[in-house]
Amino acid sequence: MLASARAVPVDLADRDLARRVAAALQASVLPSVVARGGEIRVLGIDNGTVILEMTGSPGAALPLRARIEALIRHAVPEVAAVRMVGPGAEPPAGGAAGDFEDLVRTVLDREVNPVIAAHRGHASLVAVEEGWVRLRLEGGCQGCSLAEVTLRQGIEPMLRARVPGIVGLVDVTDHQAGREPFYSAAKR
Amino acid sequence: MIDVKGRRVLLLVPPVTYRATDFVTAANRLELDVVIGSDGALPLGGKPVVPIDAADPGGSVRRLLATVGRVDAVVGVDAQMLPLAARLAGELGLAHNSVDAVIAAADKAIQRHLWAEAGVAQPRFHIMAADAGEPHLIEAARALGFPCIAKPVSLSASRGVLRVDDDAGLLAAVREIRAILAQTSGGDQEPVLLEEYVPGWEVSIDGLLTDGSLAVTAVFDKPDTPEGPTFEETLLVTPSRLPESTLALATDLAERAARTLGLHHGPIHAELRLDGRAGQARPIMLELAARSIGGLCSRSLRFLGDMSLEMTILLNALGGTVVASPPPGAAGVLMLPVERDGVLESVGGREEALAVPGITGLSITIPMGEKVRPLPWGDRYLGFLFAEGSEAVEVEESLRAARQRLRPLII
Numbered sequence: 001m002l003a004s005a006r007a008v009p010v011d012l013a014d015r016d017l018a019r020r021v022a023a024a025l026q027a028s029v030l031p032s033v034v035a036r037g038g039e040i041r042v043l044g045i046d047n048g049t050v051i052l053e054m055t056g057s058p059g060a061a062l063p064l065r066a067r068i069e070a071l072i073r074h075a076v077p078e079v080a081a082v083r084m085v086g087p088g089a090e091p092p093a094g095g096a097a098g099d100f101e102d103l104v105r106t107v108l109d110r111e112v113n114p115v116i117a118a119h120r121g122h123a124s125l126v127a128v129e130e131g132w133v134r135l136r137l138e139g140g141c142q143g144c145s146l147a148e149v150t151l152r153q154g155i156e157p158m159l160r161a162r163v164p165g166i167v168g169l170v171d172v173t174d175h176q177a178g179r180e181p182f183y184s185a186a187k188r
Numbered sequence: 189m190i191d192v193k194g195r196r197v198l199l200l201v202p203p204v205t206y207r208a209t210d211f212v213t214a215a216n217r218l219e220l221d222v223v224i225g226s227d228g229a230l231p232l233g234g235k236p237v238v239p240i241d242a243a244d245p246g247g248s249v250r251r252l253l254a255t256v257g258r259v260d261a262v263v264g265v266d267a268q269m270l271p272l273a274a275r276l277a278g279e280l281g282l283a284h285n286s287v288d289a290v291i292a293a294a295d296k297a298i299q300r301h302l303w304a305e306a307g308v309a310q311p312r313f314h315i316m317a318a319d320a321g322e323p324h325l326i327e328a329a330r331a332l333g334f335p336c337i338a339k340p341v342s343l344s345a346s347r348g349v350l351r352v353d354d355d356a357g358l359l360a361a362v363r364e365i366r367a368i369l370a371q372t373s374g375g376d377q378e379p380v381l382l383e384e385y386v387p388g389w390e391v392s393i394d395g396l397l398t399d400g401s402l403a404v405t406a407v408f409d410k411p412d413t414p415e416g417p418t419f420e421e422t423l424l425v426t427p428s429r430l431p432e433s434t435l436a437l438a439t440d441l442a443e444r445a446a447r448t449l450g451l452h453h454g455p456i457h458a459e460l461r462l463d464g465r466a467g468q469a470r471p472i473m474l475e476l477a478a479r480s481i482g483g484l485c486s487r488s489l490r491f492l493g494d495m496s497l498e499m500t501i502l503l504n505a506l507g508g509t510v511v512a513s514p515p516p517g518a519a520g521v522l523m524l525p526v527e528r529d530g531v532l533e534s535v536g537g538r539e540e541a542l543a544v545p546g547i548t549g550l551s552i553t554i555p556m557g558e559k560v561r562p563l564p565w566g567d568r569y570l571g572f573l574f575a576e577g578s579e580a581v582e583v584e585e586s587l588r589a590a591r592q593r594l595r596p597l598i599i
Binding site (some may be wrong): 119121145154 | 203204205206208212213216222224226228229230231232274292294487490494496501548549551552553555556557558567568572574576594
């Protein structure tokens with residue numbers, strides 16, 4: 001029932017390869033990506049390398065990159081490599097990666113965590129990769145039904161305002177494993 | 189799809205909801221300028237997060253009007269925010285349902301009365317006042333005939349809904365419903381609805397109203413239509429396998445039922461049964477809510493143009509004509525019921541369930557270590573299983589097979 005991962009290859013062999021890759025995506029990770037507000041599609045095939053285009057919500061597909069590549073290579077053995085492209089996929093301009101990471105950590109430690117601690121919450125920096133900030137929410141934020149609101153309306157704009165070059169924020173939290181969410185979803 | 193990038197939408201978000209993430213995600217995908225109003229204390233508001241109180245609609249509206257400024261749409265993310273959303277949209281001159289209409293849609297007694305006046309097909313019923321004595325209750329139930337259904341008028345998700353088979357069962361059910369109401373909403377003085385039990389196949393219809401005209405977004409069959417004593421909604425599969433002629437009758441009835449309540453804009457979720465007692469599948473209305481399908485069930489739906497159900501709702505709220513065409517194939521969701529009282533210790537078998545062909549996702553939504561209660565008391569599901577396939581029957585089989593592999597441990 002998901003939107004097709006459209007193939008735009010240039011020759012017939014590649015077209016078949018792209019069709020199989022699209023089918024593999026639809027049967028595996030695409031629901032997760034779409035549910036997180038993103039989209040991926042097969043942009044083309046280049047000497048056995050599948051080029052996937054990421055669109056939609058920042059961070060929807062990136063955390064799944066390793067899984068996506070493994071799934072595609074398992075489902076379509078002819079694929080030699082997977083490359084993901086998309087708007088803003090380039091690393092931030094200027095500054096060393098270490099500086100960038102330090103700045104993100106500083107904002108989290110000084111401005112974000114003291115505030116969300118009021119809800120027993122905590123945001124940990126997992127990694128910075130090509131401008132993408134990967135965060136793990138913990139404590140009261142893990143599994144909270146308003147975590148997405150806090151992330152997208154609170155943490156993300158705060159980080160964007162303080163740290164130039166951020167491409168997007170990726171929530172790598174295993175929310176299902178949260179044991180003490182501040183708000184727990186229910187049907188009222 | 190109309191271009192809505194940058195348009196300003198106010199989402200009214202209750203804290204205890206399954207729906208916040210999907211609406212925020214949808215708004216981000218549409219690149220809307222989102223403002224959040226919530227009665228949940230939010231610790232961090234880098235962008236506007238306006239504190240509101242659903243119990244103080246006047247104060248909340250004044251605060252929102254003073255804080256938010258111009259918005260292009262107001263959307264209540266879940267049922268408890270709908271009256272406030274309606275009032276605010278009215279103040280702002282936006283297309284909206286009346287407050288009375290959304291309140292009517294949330295009150296089964298008002299629904300039943302309005303539908304009865306308009307001749308909308310529904311079960312025969314009696315509304316029993318909170319102080320109704322036992323003889324009066326028994327008289328009413330006997331007039332309907334056993335088995336019949338007893339339910340609170342204000343709760344949703346099958347909470348407090350009980351099938352009763354005799355006088356003793358009726359009195360026990362009413363006592364239990366009043367205890368549930370006393371604990372959940374403090375409303376032990378609210379009436380209890382008694383209605384005839386209608387055997388038959390159940391469907392739910394989701395759709396979007398524009399000027400009172402209904403565009404259906406999904407019709408779910410409920411292959412495990414519950415028969416009582418409690419009414420867990422478990423398995424939902426779309427598209428429906430019912431004949432087109434039956435679906436057309438059901439859709440027309442849902443649209444008429446919505447208009448009868450005074451609903452003209454936004455999402456609806458209607459539940460109907462096909463009354464087979466007269467030798468034909470005659471649709472009758474069970475309930476209708478001025479919101480989209482609950483829980484995480486909307487995640488089973490995708491529409492051409494890569495749209496989620498929440499995206500269609502936001503587009504509809506912004507005045508767009510939404511053509512929500514599902515792609516070929518079938519999809520379904522299985523809500524995992526809480527089967528006993530206790531503390532949820534673990535849910536085993538997740539990987540095995542996810543490995544079932546056709547299964548596309550599993551979300552366990554209750555934290556381990558939390559107390560859980562089954563219906564008629566509970567208000568939560570353990571989680572949600574999702575499946576897709578080329579045919580509805582295939583999806584149904586996948587969901588059943590995956591459920592068998594899950595091992596929730598409640599002690």
